[in-house]
Amino acid sequence: WRLTEEEVGRVVERAQPKVFVADGSTLAAVGQWPAKRKDIRHWYTLGAEGSGGYQPIAMLAQDGGESPTAAEPEDPFAVISTAAVDIPRGAVLTHANVLASNVQTMASMGVTENDAYLAALPMYHIAALGYITAVLHAGGKVVVMPRFDAAEALRLIDAEKVTMLSDFPPVLLNVLNEAEKAGSRMPSSAGDTAFPRNLTLTANSGGIGR
Numbered sequence: 001w002r003l004t005e006e007e008v009g010r011v012v013e014r015a016q017p018k019v020f021v022a023d024g025s026t027l028a029a030v031g032q033w034p035a036k037r038k039d040i041r042h043w044y045t046l047g048a049e050g051s052g053g054y055q056p057i058a059m060l061a062q063d064g065g066e067s068p069t070a071a072e073p074e075d076p077f078a079v080i081s082t083a084a085v086d087i088p089r090g091a092v093l094t095h096a097n098v099l100a101s102n103v104q105t106m107a108s109m110g111v112t113e114n115d116a117y118l119a120a121l122p123m124y125h126i127a128a129l130g131y132i133t134a135v136l137h138a139g140g141k142v143v144v145m146p147r148f149d150a151a152e153a154l155r156l157i158d159a160e161k162v163t164m165l166s167d168f169p170p171v172l173l174n175v176l177n178e179a180e181k182a183g184s185r186m187p188s189s190a191g192d193t194a195f196p197r198n199l200t201l202t203a204n205s206g207g208i209g210r
Contacts, residue, residue: 005029008026014078019040019041019042019043019044020033020040020043020044021045021046022044022045022046024046024047024146025147027054032052033053034052043055044056044057045057047144047146073094073099074095075094076093076094077092077093077094077095078092078093079126098133099137101133102134103137105131106134106137111140112140113138114140115135115140115141115164116135116141116142116143116160116161116163116164117132117135117143117162117163117164117165118156118157118165119131119132119142119143120145120153120166121166123144131164131166135164143162148171150171150174150175150178151178153165153178154175154179154184154186157184158184
C-alpha cells in the first residue's frame with residue numbers, strides 16, 4: 001500500500017502542507033525532496049535517522065526542540081483517503097472536526113490513557129488516522145508498524161500490551177490464526193479467555209467491539 005513518489009507529490013499538491021513526516025520505508029521515494037520543495041518548511045523522519053534535510057521527529061520532544069504552533073479550530077485538516085489514477089480523492093476537515101471525532105471515539109469505545117493502539121493500516125487511511133488521533137488525545141500509546149506482518153503484529157501486541165487494533169477482516173483473522181499457532185493468549189487483551197475479549201478489533205465491515 002506504499003504510495004509512489006508521483007502519488008505522494010499529488011497528495012502534497014492538494015494538501016499544501018508546511019510540515020512533512022516520512023518513515024524509513026518512504027524515504028527512498030522522497031529523500032531528496034527537502035532540497036527541491038521550498039514550500040514545505042519542516043521535514044521530519046519517523047523511526048529513521050535524519051539526513052538530507054530531514055530531522056528525527058523525536059527531537060521535538062527534547063529540550064530546546066522547535067516549539068509547535070497551535071492549530072486554530074477552523075484550520076483545515078486534509079485527509080487524502082484514496083490514491084486515484086489522476087488526482088487523489090480526499091476531504092478537507094477542520095481541526096475542530098478532528099477533535100470532535102476524537103471525543104466521540106473516546107466516549108463510545110471507552111478509550112483511556114491506559115490503551116495502546118497498533119497502527120497497522122496506512123496513516124493516510126481514515127480508520128488508522130482516526131484511531132491514532134483519538135488514542136493520543138486520550139493520553140494513550142500508539143505503536144506504529146511500517147508494514148503489516150501477522151507474526152510481527154502478534155509480537156507487538158504482546159510486547160507493547162496493545163489493546164486496540166483496526167484493520168480489514170482478513171488481516172484480523174491472520175492475527176488470530178498467528179496467535180493460535182504461537183499459543184499466545186494476548187494477555188494484554190484476553191484476560192482469562194483464549195479469545196481476545198477486551199481487544200477492540202475494528203474493521204471496515206462494521207467491526208468487532210469489546
